[in-house]
Amino acid sequence: MSHVPPAGIYPPLVTYFNEDESIDYDSVLKHIHHVVKGGVAGLVLQGSNGEAVHLLHDERQELVKRVRQYLVEIGHPDLPIIVGCGAFSVRETLLHIEEAKNAGADYALVLAPAYWVPLMSPDGLKSFFGEVADASPLPILIYNYPDVTGGINISSETIIELGRKHKNIVGVKLTCGDVGKLNRIQCSFAPGEFAGFAGKSDFLLPALVIGTHGAIVGSANAWPFVHAKVSEYFRNGQIAEARELQTKLSHADDALMRIGAVGVKATMSHYFGCGTGRGRRPFGSASYLEYPENLRKPIDEMTVIEKELSGH
Template structure:
């Protein structure tokens, strides 16, 4: 049996948004400015083309470009150790394998693989296992499982299925955007963290997941406040649990406000308004926002989080 691939190191990871121009073209200067701010904020890695990166709305060339731009801006600014994970989700096994190969060639170290969902009745547990194992067999980089029922027609992998997949030598972790801390704890308590990294996909369970053995977080909210998430992780590692809990309370409320605002366009609008780059343009059928939407909406917790982010 092949030796086990190494999982990504623990820490704060960001599924980065892909900034666009008004005519829905990729905005490279804003994408690069965002990656640089995240790296300067202390994140361990950037997830390119997660759901927040509008992966399903991009062509293969656009996917390759955003991965390459991300890797290059990191390398050229002294952040060679910041990990790049590429979302390679597609509806067929063949295209997913192709995307994994293209991700490697563009500079990604890991592939995050979403379970196909066009034909939910055919995605039995056995078929899901077969799909992920086949991808891992042929991917030139280690793969991670992306469990996000909201975007997979309700398909939600259970801990038994994930544990079976974790035995594969080239499957090294999971992003649990289901937010199920019980599932996370079942995985962390039965799988070696040196071989399989279990990340929550939501900031509102960040501290709870750390207490349950999670590897950090891969969540939307660090697009806005990377430094504050890194600070919470530092508090946890230093045993300053009261301080960590206080920050977690704010993250939980801010994450909820961001979801109400409309995650992807909301992230872009907040970043444009408070950090000076980008614009809240998205590709249809997603709905764009305006900077006024951010101003008039009640975002008291997000505003408090932004104030902290600018001072830590």
């Protein structure tokens, strides 16, 4: 496995649950078949969309093991798996990483510890990520998502310093939506040295323009072929076509993210026959047709395009 994850699109997969809230592994694997056909560069498990905070340690390990085994069975044994391993302490974060590695993970995605927000000054963040990186058995990617970390927003300066000082820090996912920050980070490293990932589909094309490594985006759960097509248009210099499709994707992504992880599952169930819209409490359960028409309309339109691109 390369030190830096391969460039491209990575869906942060949702975790499906049965009615008793046990993990619905069959639906998870069916979903993986869907995104792999779409040409994704790798998979992300146990991120925000995957309800990582709702999973127990043994469930996390079993999920990674089953996904790795399934990738072998369908002829993609080397497809990289990035696993969310964030926790409130250095000790538990490293435990998550060790367990993920033993289960078959290739990289760890690590959030800032959000329980003690006042401790997470730039120096506090450098200390936390540096200690994790130096002891981690897996290369790690910093995960910057202020909405789920009590407003902690890691600066480009801090990320660049960490990436230069700790070679086991190989990338970052920016769900903060700051394209300027992504540009500053990516351009501070030689090509292939550090992986800057866009964290939302609504700025996929701008991220490609500034030379980002790829995208880890929730909408790729449903529309991997669309993301691949935007990327293809850009690579081929078809900027007008890329802008047109990106505009539609931006509207659809906004709607899908507004209905959240449970809504993503409800969408996958409605359109692709994967599982149900069941979340693990305190999340509820949803049916796609329960959502307002103004949210469903851009999702419907994008799904039509996805199916056309996929040949279905």
